[in-house]
Amino acid sequence: MTAASKRTSCTRCGASLAADNDSGRCAPCQRAERDRIVAAPDVPRSFWSHEPLHQALADRHLGRVVRAYRHHPYHGRQPLPQATVAGWFGMTQAQLSRIENGPAVVHLDRLAHWARVLRIPVHTLWFRLPATPGDASAPADVVEVGPHLIRALRSADRQVGGKNLYSTVLAHLALFSVPAGRPPAVSPQVLMATAALHEMAGWMAHDSGDSTTSRRHFLDALALAVDSRDALLVAQVHGSLSHLACHGGNAEAAISHARDGLGAIAQEDAGALIRARLLALQARGLAAAGLTADCHASLHRAEAAFAEAAPPPTEWLSPFDRTSFEIESARCLLRLGDVTAALGILNGSAADRPAHRVRSQALARMLLATALVGQARIEEACDLTHQTVELTHGLGSAVVLDQLRHLALLLRSHAVGCPDVPRLLDRLRDTIRERRWVALPLPTA
Incomplete structure (x- = not known):
């Protein structure tokens, strides 16, 4: 038995861990650590009286304040990386390095923004927000x-x-x-x-x-x-509304939003990537409506648009990569009952394992597992589902959790014929229970 499998409590807070959680951290502690990727943590009031930080504030040099903040013992043995804090500010690591080591910044708009991001108490600042x-x-x-x-x-x-x-x-x-x-x-x-x-x-x-x-x-x-x-941004948001409508079972609204988006970029030369996404979303709506021939035609046009697409021309537009396109295509094919064609698409997507695309890879694996169940390849489906559970520890996604529930329902009828299924169903039950925090209400705007 490995050391990881023996570990039964969180190394940070001491909370009990689920039997299949070998990360050493409970889900709340994993979330607290991962939240630091984009936002400063809540810190106690005593944090700001640490001598190096107190001195940097007295010197009225926000760059030194940031450096003292990063090296505060509250964050652990290692200082916060410059790249992490630069991400909070929306800048590069090199830019933050120049701010920490250069002359004091005097522009009020920048000082105010950085002070708010770090949540510096107002009474410690030398300027008024x-x-x-x-x-x-x-x-x-x-x-x-x-x-x-x-x-x-x-x-x-x-x-x-x-x-x-x-x-x-x-x-x-x-x-x-x-x-x-x-x-x-x-x-x-x-x-x-x-x-x-x-x-x-x-x-x-x-x-x-x-x-x-x-x-x-x-x-x-x-x-x-x-x-x-901005016609491209208008089209992109119509695509988001199309996805939401399709997810909610409203095929007519899904098709309508996709077509509105396509109309918005009809005269846009730079819109091939968004056009590909909208055509794929239109195909999903058509598949949900049972319009098989129209769905295949829309997918064919989407593939052609994707082949000629360039990267998004502005930062405001979301990327739409090959994995995303294949997931949309596979959803259409599974909805139409073409399991073989869906498998042909998903085998390649599920094999790709970039660490920065956890949710996309989880969705690809679960779609592939669904297709494998449709072909009665239950052992392979069980292996993929186990992989997905391991991949998604701490992932705050109700969409992924719903797909795990769906797989549990599909596999339940195979519990007698396949000895792997009962163990997987037990694991899925524990996983869904452990991740019930995902269903808590969102904060209000």
């Missing part, structure tokens, strides 16, 4: 910081899931959002950045199992994208 967070700093910060922030949030979301990050996105929306009754002078860049954050919040709410909140964010994103007059 703007009374309304969005008014004084949002336009400059969104244009300069926005793309880096969006990139960092997307990267973290793929690894830890929307449930772990939704509060973080809400906090950034509070800092950068265009306020209600926005003036007509707001720049398109600010509108696009805020739309991108709302769309991201919508996806994270969806990944948390809250379709109502997800739809509200998507509709806010659509209104802002329309105001920005």
